[in-house]
Amino acid sequence: MIDGGFFSKKETSSIFRPDGRTYSCASCGLYRNAKSPRMAPFGNFKKKILNIGEAPGEIEDSRGKPWQDKTGRLLQRMYKKLGIDLFEDCLNINAVNCRPMNKSGGNRTPTNYEIACCRSRVWRIIRERKPKVIIALGNSAIFSLIEHRWKKNFGNLTKWRGWTIPDQDIQSWICPTFHPSYVERMDSPEVYTVWKQDLSQAFSMLNTPFPQYKPDDACIHIIDSPEELPSFPELAAFDYETTGIKPHAKGHHIICASIAYDENTVYSFMMPRTNSKRQKFIEFLANPNIKKIAHNMKFEDTWSTVRLRQEVKAWYWDTMIAAHILDNRPVVTSLKFQTYVHQGVPDYDSEISDYLKGKDDKNANSFNRISELLKRPGGTTKLLTYCGLDSLYTYRLAIQQMRKMGI
Numbered sequence: 001m002i003d004g005g006f007f008s009k010k011e012t013s014s015i016f017r018p019d020g021r022t023y024s025c026a027s028c029g030l031y032r033n034a035k036s037p038r039m040a041p042f043g044n045f046k047k048k049i050l051n052i053g054e055a056p057g058e059i060e061d062s063r064g065k066p067w068q069d070k071t072g073r074l075l076q077r078m079y080k081k082l083g084i085d086l087f088e089d090c091l092n093i094n095a096v097n098c099r100p101m102n103k104s105g106g107n108r109t110p111t112n113y114e115i116a117c118c119r120s121r122v123w124r125i126i127r128e129r130k131p132k133v134i135i136a137l138g139n140s141a142i143f144s145l146i147e148h149r150w151k152k153n154f155g156n157l158t159k160w161r162g163w164t165i166p167d168q169d170i171q172s173w174i175c176p177t178f179h180p181s182y183v184e185r186m187d188s189p190e191v192y193t194v195w196k197q198d199l200s201q202a203f204s205m206l207n208t209p210f211p212q213y214k215p216d217d218a219c220i221h222i223i224d225s226p227e228e229l230p231s232f233p234e235l236a237a238f239d240y241e242t243t244g245i246k247p248h249a250k251g252h253h254i255i256c257a258s259i260a261y262d263e264n265t266v267y268s269f270m271m272p273r274t275n276s277k278r279q280k281f282i283e284f285l286a287n288p289n290i291k292k293i294a295h296n297m298k299f300e301d302t303w304s305t306v307r308l309r310q311e312v313k314a315w316y317w318d319t320m321i322a323a324h325i326l327d328n329r330p331v332v333t334s335l336k337f338q339t340y341v342h343q344g345v346p347d348y349d350s351e352i353s354d355y356l357k358g359k360d361d362k363n364a365n366s367f368n369r370i371s372e373l374l375k376r377p378g379g380t381t382k383l384l385t386y387c388g389l390d391s392l393y394t395y396r397l398a399i400q401q402m403r404k405m406g407i
Helices: 058-063 070-081 112-129 139-149 180-186 189-207 279-286 297-307 319-326 335-343 350-356 370-375 379-404
Strands: 049-053 090-094 133-137 165-167 172-177 220-222 235-242 254-262 265-270 291-294 315-318
Touching: 049 112, 049 139, 070 180, 070 189, 090 112, 112 139, 133 139, 133 189, 139 172, 165 335, 172 189, 180 189, 220 379, 235 297, 235 379, 254 379, 265 379, 291 297, 291 379, 297 315, 315 319, 315 379, 319 335, 319 379, 335 379, 350 370, 350 379, 370 379
Parallel strands: 049 090, 049 133, 133 172, 220 265, 235 291, 291 315
Antiparallel strands: 165 172, 235 254, 254 265
């Protein structure tokens, strides 16, 4: 099984960072000054909801339980309005389970390093207790759950809140939203309403079937030539990997392509350099009866016209435009982000992404480094697998978007 592209479950959920260091209680040191060090999870967990907060405050540290102060009472009241008992229905932990203190002895926000040190404990609880829904309350909780598996452009709560993520690594819905201390501090009807909507949507996932897909390696069919493609479906998503962003400079060409026939079937192949051998693919592009899907269709459309000299007929759906229509926040429309928040695959491009970058960032016509990848052992298979995943995830995303829009 290809979990998350090229990473095993052990690798994608690792508590180790790329620097190779191990993060631990000993290296963090917060336990030394805590009254309730390594605070135990609290709650009866009747509805399999796991709440992850930020860190214990002074009152929580004294009582040895989370959500004991004014902020906790606000959270209890909101949960009660939504039919959830904070301590009976849920299990409650924090991203950092010892109290962080400032120099004067007051509460402070934990550092990213402290969160990383406590991450192994958070993940151990998730694996042992197997929650149906995880409510990530605030930036620290989101950082604990996602950052080590998200290789670039992690962002902050603004980017992540409101999504219900079917995380395939842990088989739980991850639902980020505001920390109650933020809601209290803002004292805004708008913030309160959004918070309530986020939580209501998160609790609705308790009765929503968790999406299951075929293993990626059972979906991807690497073929020698487009001549081997079976009969075309009425709806298909396709993707190119090319020598650069724009096709106009001399020497640019389409290296490989993939076509997703349905949510579990995709064909990936190197693009032949002769017209006769790529004729069946040209027929695919030219067929007005095949509705075509792409993520940012302008890319595939331009490369098809310039390098294959074939106009794409019957464009039907652009998943990037649909993503923007459904949620117009910035930096959420990339295929990688949309694949994670809708399909739960946190990373499938890290091994390839550096090769896709142009050698000259200021020149859109510059060449990337894919040729280097193809010279490496297994490089061609990796590229074809990545290309296939792009089409496969695009197809699945399009179907999900159409359902949301009632199409």
